[in-house]
Amino acid sequence: MTKLTVPIMVQNIEHAHSYAAKAAEAGADLVEYRIDLFTEDAKAVTELVVESPLPCIVTCRPTWEGGLYDGDEDARIAFLEHACVGVRKPAYIDLELVAYERSANLRLKIKGVVDHAEQVKGIDTGLILSSHDFEGRPKDLLQRVAKMAEAELGRVIKVAWAAKSLRDNLEAFEIVQGNYKPTIALCMGEHGLASRVLAKKFGALLTFATLSDEGTAPGQPTVQAIKHVYRWDKLNEKTKVYGVIGEPVGHSLSPVIHNAGFEAVNFDGVYLPMPIEKSYESFKATVGSWIDQKDLDFKGASVTIPHKENLIRFVKEMDGEVEPLTEQIGAANTLAVRDDGSLYACNTDYAGALDAVCGGLGILRDDLAGKSIGLIGAGGVARAIIAGFGGQGCDVQIYNRTMSKGEILVEELGVYAIDRGGSIIAAGLDKLMQSDCDVYINCTPIGMLPKIDASPMEGFAFKQNMIVFDTIYNPAETKLLKDAKAAGCKTISGMDMFVNQAAPQLELWTGQAGPMDVFREALKNKR
Numbered sequence: 001m002t003k004l005t006v007p008i009m010v011q012n013i014e015h016a017h018s019y020a021a022k023a024a025e026a027g028a029d030l031v032e033y034r035i036d037l038f039t040e041d042a043k044a045v046t047e048l049v050v051e052s053p054l055p056c057i058v059t060c061r062p063t064w065e066g067g068l069y070d071g072d073e074d075a076r077i078a079f080l081e082h083a084c085v086g087v088r089k090p091a092y093i094d095l096e097l098v099a100y101e102r103s104a105n106l107r108l109k110i111k112g113v114v115d116h117a118e119q120v121k122g123i124d125t126g127l128i129l130s131s132h133d134f135e136g137r138p139k140d141l142l143q144r145v146a147k148m149a150e151a152e153l154g155r156v157i158k159v160a161w162a163a164k165s166l167r168d169n170l171e172a173f174e175i176v177q178g179n180y181k182p183t184i185a186l187c188m189g190e191h192g193l194a195s196r197v198l199a200k201k202f203g204a205l206l207t208f209a210t211l212s213d214e215g216t217a218p219g220q221p222t223v224q225a226i227k228h229v230y231r232w233d234k235l236n237e238k239t240k241v242y243g244v245i246g247e248p249v250g251h252s253l254s255p256v257i258h259n260a261g262f263e264a265v266n267f268d269g270v271y272l273p274m275p276i277e278k279s280y281e282s283f284k285a286t287v288g289s290w291i292d293q294k295d296l297d298f299k300g301a302s303v304t305i306p307h308k309e310n311l312i313r314f315v316k317e318m319d320g321e322v323e324p325l326t327e328q329i330g331a332a333n334t335l336a337v338r339d340d341g342s343l344y345a346c347n348t349d350y351a352g353a354l355d356a357v358c359g360g361l362g363i364l365r366d367d368l369a370g371k372s373i374g375l376i377g378a379g380g381v382a383r384a385i386i387a388g389f390g391g392q393g394c395d396v397q398i399y400n401r402t403m404s405k406g407e408i409l410v411e412e413l414g415v416y417a418i419d420r421g422g423s424i425i426a427a428g429l430d431k432l433m434q435s436d437c438d439v440y441i442n443c444t445p446i447g448m449l450p451k452i453d454a455s456p457m458e459g460f461a462f463k464q465n466m467i468v469f470d471t472i473y474n475p476a477e478t479k480l481l482k483d484a485k486a487a488g489c490k491t492i493s494g495m496d497m498f499v500n501q502a503a504p505q506l507e508l509w510t511g512q513a514g515p516m517d518v519f520r521e522a523l524k525n526k527r
């Protein structure tokens with residue numbers, strides 16, 4: 001079973017043990033004592049291990065391998081030996097492959113304190129041979145792995161490198177699967193989270209998670225996140241993988257709600273942030289490689305800026321199916337990889353917006369026909385919402401800073417709306433103040449965190465019976481909504497759209513209704 005391991009940079013024994021006790025309480029299986037800066041008293045290192053509240057790894061990482069120890073090499077090895085002489089011994093000690101290969105004298109010393117084929121002292125401490133690259137994937141990565149696999153004294157193979165793309169994770173999984181020795185293969189940085197969370201799916205020896213946000217390597221998640229967001233206890237080799245694809249996605253709340261949703265409907269899935277840089281080529285290569293890696297069970301994704309158009313192009317190129325209105329909108333936010341391997345793309349933004357407004361007003365979608373909609377913005381979300389409301393027979397008036405973008409939307413979606421009894425016209429943002437609509441919808445980022453004092457309708461003369469909907473969900477109540485509420489309008493938050501667009505995604509992937517109360521609760525707890 002893959003061990004959840006908390007690294008501790010040791011300052012003194014009391015601090016290290018209290019941290020280890022907290023790690024045990026949080027659900028960790030193992031701690032790694034990093035003694036890089038705890039090398040004044042060899043006896044204290046023995047005591048650190050003997051009294052440890054959890055089984056431990058002892059590591060003294062030198063500066064030349066990304067650590068903090070800059071002393072003498074013989075002294076460093078002597079500290080590792082001291083870690084192994086007490087009545088309780090470490091589960092593992094970690095030594096860099098470079099150091100192991102460089103010195104026969106070092107190997108002789110280490111041979112006396114770790115388990116190996118000729119060990120007669122009944123010692124169970126395993127030697128982790130490790131290699132790290134904080135710049136990127138080392139060219140000789142696989143040669144390094146082969147050397148560790150062959151090393152007489154090494155029980156565990158460990159490689160870690162800075163990931164440049166989500167594709168790096170796939171190689172980490174292959175390395176874990178391809179070795180008969182227990183293996184740890186981790187990618188550092190925001191692109192490497194999958195290697196850390198899915199280490200359990202692929203049967204790695206361990207993964208690292210921190211108690212606070214300060215880890216010992218870039219990209220380590222917290223124990224709280226890995227256990228309670230990424231469903232560590234439920235992960236297994238069959239777990240299906242989903243994610244939110246975009247750039248940036250670090251701030252996205254989608255992992256919080258979808259993982260909570262999977263838990264609530266008892267679905268064997270996990271949902272991760274999936275950063276992919278802007279170009280179509282990167283999107284295609286990355287998503288294609290994740291789908292092709294069959295053992296990964298990558299079954300779908302939410303897709304956000306800047307890849308909503310790329311998703312449609314990709315699914316069409318792969319001979320998949322794009323839902324007709326989504327094709328008309330020209331932007332998709334949902335990908336499903338069906339059981340037969342075929343792809344399906346759709347857009348749940350427009351349904352999410354319609355349901356948020358109808359739910360908020362207690363009306364049916366058909367009751368929207370004939371309503372006038374003042375819509376601010378002409379970007380990706382506006383496009384989906386215009387198609388949604390235009391398709392319900394509403395008269396949509398677009399007010400956008402760049403008027404030509406609004407006019408393009410009229411050109412592309414106007415006929416579709418007319419066919420359904422609606423209409424779409426466009427004007428510049430300066431005309432907004434003279435407008436008089438039943439419903440106003442903000443589809444710009446004006447008022448979003450951190451600029452929460454801004455409103456796209458500053459100074460507007462709201463009337464009591466108007467409905468005002470802001471697609472922004474952070475903050476849940478924007479300045480626009482506060483002003484409108486104060487004037488007696490009915491207001492609807494982007495949070496309602498967020499949970500309403502997520503629910504059909506979860507339903508598509510799991511076959512079960514999206515648990516909106518659970519989504520709302522998860523968002524509330526996150527705030």
Ligand code: NAP
Binds near residue numbers: 446471498
């Ligand atoms: P987008 O494609 O970048 O479009 C942004 C639109 O806002 C553009 O039309 C842009 O005008 C306008 N705009 C931006 N800054 C402006 C400013 N300072 N003054 C006037 N107009 C400005 O973005 P998007 O994908 O449509 O997203 C828009 C908003 O939707 C986001 O901020 C997000 O909060 C919200 N959203 C909500 C949900 C949800 O589930 N609730 C989901 C996704 C997005 P120009 O055309 O002139 O550039």
